[in-house]
Each structure stands twice: as structure tokens, then as C-alpha cells.
Amino acid sequence: MLTKRQKEVLDFIKESSKKKGYAPSLEEIQKHFRLASVSTAHFHVTKLRDSGHLDKVENKARAISISADESFIKIPLLGTIAAGEPIEAIQERETIAIPKSKMPKGGEVYALRVSGTSMIEENINDGDVVIVRNQSTAENGQKIVALIDQSEATLKKYYREKGQIKLQPANSELQPRYVHPSQLTIQGVVVDIIKQPEEQVHTIKDSEKEEEEKVSTLNKKIPSKNQIQIFHGDALEFYDKWESPTVIISDGPYGISGFPGDPSTHEGLGGWYEPHIKKWSEKATPQTTLWFWNTEVGWATVHPILVKHGWRYRNCHVWNKGIGHIAGNVNGKSIRKLPVVTEVCVQYTKDPTFEVEGEKMSMKEWLRYEWKRTGLVFSKTNEACGVKDAATRKYFTLSDLWYFPPAEAFEKIQQYANLHGKKTGKPYFSIDGKKPISKDEWVAYRAKFNFSHGITNVWHEPTVNGKERLRNGSKSLHLNQKPLKLMNLIIRTSSDSNDLVWEPFGGLCTGMISAAELNRRGLACEIEKEVHREALKRLDNHFSQSKLDLLQSL
Numbered sequence: 001m002l003t004k005r006q007k008e009v010l011d012f013i014k015e016s017s018k019k020k021g022y023a024p025s026l027e028e029i030q031k032h033f034r035l036a037s038v039s040t041a042h043f044h045v046t047k048l049r050d051s052g053h054l055d056k057v058e059n060k061a062r063a064i065s066i067s068a069d070e071s072f073i074k075i076p077l078l079g080t081i082a083a084g085e086p087i088e089a090i091q092e093r094e095t096i097a098i099p100k101s102k103m104p105k106g107g108e109v110y111a112l113r114v115s116g117t118s119m120i121e122e123n124i125n126d127g128d129v130v131i132v133r134n135q136s137t138a139e140n141g142q143k144i145v146a147l148i149d150q151s152e153a154t155l156k157k158y159y160r161e162k163g164q165i166k167l168q169p170a171n172s173e174l175q176p177r178y179v180h181p182s183q184l185t186i187q188g189v190v191v192d193i194i195k196q197p198e199e200q201v202h203t204i205k206d207s208e209k210e211e212e213e214k215v216s217t218l219n220k221k222i223p224s225k226n227q228i229q230i231f232h233g234d235a236l237e238f239y240d241k242w243e244s245p246t247v248i249i250s251d252g253p254y255g256i257s258g259f260p261g262d263p264s265t266h267e268g269l270g271g272w273y274e275p276h277i278k279k280w281s282e283k284a285t286p287q288t289t290l291w292f293w294n295t296e297v298g299w300a301t302v303h304p305i306l307v308k309h310g311w312r313y314r315n316c317h318v319w320n321k322g323i324g325h326i327a328g329n330v331n332g333k334s335i336r337k338l339p340v341v342t343e344v345c346v347q348y349t350k351d352p353t354f355e356v357e358g359e360k361m362s363m364k365e366w367l368r369y370e371w372k373r374t375g376l377v378f379s380k381t382n383e384a385c386g387v388k389d390a391a392t393r394k395y396f397t398l399s400d401l402w403y404f405p406p407a408e409a410f411e412k413i414q415q416y417a418n419l420h421g422k423k424t425g426k427p428y429f430s431i432d433g434k435k436p437i438s439k440d441e442w443v444a445y446r447a448k449f450n451f452s453h454g455i456t457n458v459w460h461e462p463t464v465n466g467k468e469r470l471r472n473g474s475k476s477l478h479l480n481q482k483p484l485k486l487m488n489l490i491i492r493t494s495s496d497s498n499d500l501v502w503e504p505f506g507g508l509c510t511g512m513i514s515a516a517e518l519n520r521r522g523l524a525c526e527i528e529k530e531v532h533r534e535a536l537k538r539l540d541n542h543f544s545q546s547k548l549d550l551l552q553s554l
Contacts, residue, residue: 009033009044013054020194022096022129025077025113037540073100077129081112081145081155098131102192108134109191112145112155115466118169119143119155126466128195130155132188143190149183149452155190177454228512228522228539232532235504235525239279242523244288245502246448246495248280251293251482252505254343255301258480259528266298270305276504277302281309286352286445289314289494293345293482303346311348317457319343319486325463345459345490349447354431363445364402370429371396371413374421384416385409404446411439450493461486470508470534481507487514495520509535513542 012032016024024032029041048054077094096111103109114128122143124130130145138144144158146167156167156177165184167177231238252273253259255266263272280290290311292299303313319342326339354366361369371378381392394403395413405413414429414436421428427436437445464481487510491501497519503511506524508531515522516539526532 005033006044006047009041010048010054013048017097022077022098022194025094037537039540073098073103075103075109075111075131077111077113079112080115081130081153096129098194102131102194104131104133104191110134110188111194114155118171118174121170121172122157124155124170124190124193125195128193130190131192131194133191134188136186138186138189145187145190147185147187148179150185153187158186179454228516228524230506230509230512230524230526230532230535230539232527232529233525234527236275236279238523238525239276239283239504242283242502243500244283244285245523246285246287246289246499247491247501247520248284248288248290249293249487249490249501249503249511250276250290250505251480251503251507251511252276253298254295254480255298256295261527266295266301269294269298269301273302274305274309277305277309277311281311281350284350286350287447288350289447289449290348290350291345291490291494292348293343295340295343299344299346306348310350312351314347314349315457317345317347317459319345319459319461321463322460345486347490347494352445363404364396364398367405367429368396368398371417373424374417374428376417376421380416380420381413385412405442407439407442410437410442448494448496448499450496452493455489459486459489470538482510484510484514484517487511488518491515491518491520506535507531508538512539516542 009029012029013023016028026038026041026045029035029045030038033041035041045054074095074097077096098111109131111129111131114124114130115126117126119125124143130143132145138158140159142158143155145153145155146158147153154167156169159166159168160181161178163181164178165181167179167184169176250273253262253269255263255269257264261272263269284290290306292302292306294302299316307313321341321343323341325341330339352363354361354363356366356369371381378393378396381396382388385392392405392409392413394401395405395409396402410429417428418436426433429436431437461483464483468481468484470481491511491514495501495518499520501511501515501520501522503509503515503522503524506512506526509524509526512522512524512535514520524535526535
């Protein structure tokens with residue numbers, strides 16, 4: 001016998017299947033009934049399957065099917081594709097039943113949900129489902145599903161132009177993206193569209209909430225302690241317990257009284273941040289990159305404190321939110337400045353220091369000191385590296401022309417020094433006085449940086465909206481929620497797989513979601529109890545889904 005909620009879920013699945021031609025996903029069931037998590041929807045669907053009200057589809061993790069219908073045919077629904085800037089696709093591993101009339105003649109097909117608005121002028125809107133023929137080539141003007149650099153999936157119109165590929169959005173407000181053919185892997189061509197009907201809203205009665213919370217607790221998937229942890233409290237209480245990070249994402253006070261404890265003006269930010277900055281400096285390594293989010297004047301106020309504690313400025317990145325950020329919200333008669341649509345994300349690193357006989361030296365001072373200690377003339381460094389014309393001079397100068405020696409060059413230099421230098425009983429270019437630094441160890445003396453072509457220090461990205469914006473009813477849960485795309489960018493740029501990311505002022509912990517997506521580990525804090533609870537829910541929902549690797553799924 002079905003419970004009242006199970007009957008409602010079954011009725012919703014039937015009605016949705018009738019209207020759309022395919023069954024709803026677990027996420028759609030969760031949103032329709034405002035369930036606590038995707039796992040709650042899974043619980044109800046499992047019960048309906050066990051009772052025989054839904055068909056069981058083997059080897060499809062979350063496939064939903066009511067009964068076979070001769071006018072429909074099932075195809076795999078592989079996940080979500082971006083009709084906007086490229087994003088990593090999210091695997092859902094479902095099947096959907098579509099009308100046979102929408103099936104192309106010949107070829108393998110699959111379906112993808114659309115996220116974004118860049119294809120709206122082709123009548124492809126956010127939430128629609130596109131049917132895709134699996135193929136690796138395309139003609140000019142066709143709408144393609146493709147991977148960029150084997151990692152980012154996108155939906156765009158395809159054009160080959162002068163040795164490069166133009167990925168053209170169907171939205172006059174957006175610009176095309178150009179990539180080299182070697183960067184693009186075509187995964188298929190769109191052959192049809194299934195429109196998303198207007199979403200229905202269902203309100204849970206107070207008497208039903210207890211049941212939903214109980215189910216959520218039983219089915220809740222706790223994030224792995226070895227991967228992502230979000231703590232409730234002040235980060236100052238946790239830094240000493242945390243492992244040294246590769247990435248620190250600081251998205252704290254802006255000096256606008258945005259939350260309890262946020263200073264009322266930028267003038268109080270220096271004193272607010274300094275205890276945190278001091279701890280970051282103590283825990284950071286030469287591989288650590290700090291990304292400091294703030295207003296322009298807020299960052300300018302805090303910058304001297306960062307420098308004071310050993311952080312080296314690398315670059316200032318400007319997030320341009322676009323004119324839509326202030327549209328309709330400016331009173332031209334009273335405003336006395338141009339509207340602000342930007343904030344900054346500033347990159348800092350920590351320079352290593354070397355201690356010699358109680359004296360601290362910078363890297364370039366230490367390199368020069370160690371070579372001089374060998375008794376060899378500096379021209380021999382060219383011989384050590386197998387180059388001519390003072391090519392290695394930049395590794396040993398004390399001027400601004402100094403350059404970090406690549407690992408291969410450093411290895412040759414230290415080997416030459418230890419083979420031909422004066423025999424003093426102490427190896428050259430050594431930290432412990434017992435063995436010289438190896439090539440692999442040398443790499444760890446500089447912050448990680450993974451360069452991507454076509455990305456500059458100006459990021460044109462609208463504020464978070466649509467499905468990504470977390471809300472409590474009609475109200476945003478966090479006024480300055482950062483786009484997942486930008487968090488992905490900074491983490492991918494400054495770390496590698498399994499590296500540790502800190503997010504000391506977590507908020508809704510977009511940094512932790514990004515870390516999980518990119519296979520990094522993460523530690524975060526959020527001091528506000530309600531926001532912390534929502535961050536945990538968000539992470540729970542993320543872990544209930546897997547990332548889609550289109551190359552393996554097709």
C-alpha cells in the first residue's frame with residue numbers, strides 16, 4: 001500500500017511523462033515537492049519500483065519508467081550540457097522515453113538537458129532537452145555538442161574559419177568563442193528538441209516536513225572526510241588543525257555590513273583580516289596561491305597587510321558582471337557616481353625563504369650565494385646547462401630580471417656544482433646539509449600555475465541566476481554567491497588533482513563544490529549556522545550526482 005507522498009510522487013511522474021513524453025529526473029521530483037535532497041526523491045522512487053508501480057531498468061542508476069508504450073522509444077539521458085559558457089557536464093545516468101517521430105533515421109542517439117540561455121534564438125531554452133546524433137564531424141551551421149580541451153562540454157553552432165573553429169551562440173548579446181581544431185572534440189549534432197513545460201510548484205504542508213527530514217537523514221550521503229569538510233564556526237579556531245593548502249579562497253567581508261561582523265566601511269577591513277592573513281602565512285607553502293575576493297577599495301585597503309605578512313602580489317582579476325547587474329536599479333537623478341558592476345579577485349603567492357647561518361635569504365639571493373660558495377665562476381653555469389651566451393645569468397642575478405630556474409636547469413646546475421665545486425664536506429644547493437635538492441623537490445618551491453589560452457584578467461560573467469542561484473523562496477540565500485564557473489577557473493589554474501583547497505569564509509561553499517568537481521580536497525568554515533546548514537545540503541546534493549565523462553559514456 002502506498003503512502004500519501006508516494007502516491008503523489010507516482011501521480012507526478014505519470015502526469016509529467018504524459019506532458020513531456022519522458023519521465024522526470026530525481027532532481028525534478030525533488031524540486032517539484034521541495035524535498036530536502038535528491039536522496040529523498042530516490043527513496044520514494046525506490047519504494048515505487050519495489051511495489052511494482054514503476055518499471056525497473058537494469059544498469060541505469062536512476063532511470064524512471066512507468067510502462068512500455070509503442071509510440072515511444074527509450075534513449076539514454078546522459079546529463080546536462082551548457083548552452084552558455086562551457087561547463088563541466090553533470091552526469092545523471094537516466095533514460096527517457098521520446099516519441100518515435102523525433103528519432104532520426106540511422107545512427108546512435110542520446111539526450112542532454114540544456115543549462116543556460118546562449119541558444120535561445122534557436123528555440124533552445126534553459127531546461128529543454130536536446131536529442132543528439134552521436135557523430136564526430138559536423139557541417140558549418142550545425143548545432144553541436146562538443147568537448148573543449150577534453151574537459152569542458154558545450155552546446156553551440158559550429159563554423160570552421162581560417163584554421164580555427166568558431167563556436168557561435170544563438171544569442172545576440174553573447175560573443176562567439178574561437179578554439180583551435182585540436183582543442184575541440186565533436187560529440188554529436190543536435191537533431192531535435194523537447195521543450196520544457198512551465199514548472200509546477202508544490203508546497204509541502206507542515207505535517208509532512210518531519211517525514212521528509214527523517215527520510216533525508218536516513219539517506220543522506222556524508223561527504224568523505226578525505227575529500228571535502230565544511231565546519232561550523234570561526235576559521236581562526238581551525239587553521240592550526242588544518243593541513244597546509246595549495247589554494248586559499250578568501251571571500252569574506254567587503255566592508256558593507258553585509259552580515260554580522262562585516263565592518264560598515266572598507267576602513268575596518270585591514271584590522272578584520274589581519275589575524276586570518278597571519279595564519280594563512282604561517283600555514284602556506286611556496287606552492288600556495290591565495291585568491292582574495294573583494295571590492296576594489298576593499299582590496300586596496302587590505303593589500304598592505306597581505307604584503308606585510310609575506311604575500312607577493314601576482315595579478316588583479318576584474319569580474320565584470322555586466323549591465324544586467326544594475327539594470328532598473330539606478331536612480332539617475334540622485335546617483336553621484338557611475339554604477340559599479342565589478343569586483344576583484346586578486347592573486348597572491350608566497351615566496352620561499354632560505355636560512356643560512358641564521359640569516360634569511362630570498363630564493364635569488366640563496367641561488368647566487370650557493371654558486372659563489374662553489375668557487376666556480378658564473379660563466380660555468382652555462383656549461384652546466386649546456387647553453388651559450390650567458391643564458392643562465394637570469395637565474396643568478398639579483399636584479400628584477402631574475403627568473404626562476406626550471407626544474408631541469410636547476411638539476412643540471414646542482415649536479416655540476418657538486419661535481420666540480422670545492423670539496424667542503426657540505427653539498428651545494430642543499431637544505432638539510434646532507435643531500436642537494438632534487439628536481440622534483442625544486443618544483444615545490446614555486447606556486448602551481450596551469451595556463452589556459454584565451455583567458456585574461458577580465459572575467460565577463462553575469463551574477464549567479466537560474467538553477468545555480470540558491471534561494472529561500474523568492475529570496476537569495478546569499479547576496480554575493482560566486483559563479484561556479486569562476487571558482488572552477490581559479491582552482492583549476494592554481495592546483496592539481498588531490499590538492500587541498502581552503503575556503504575559510506565559506507558562505508554557500510561554491511569553492512568546495514568546485515573542489516569536489518575538480519577532484520581536489522577541501523576544508524571550509526562558515527560562521528552563520530543557517531548558511532552552514534544550507535552549504536551542507538548543497539554539498540550533499542552534489543555528492544548524490546556524478547560527473548559526466550562524455551567520452552566514456554558514448
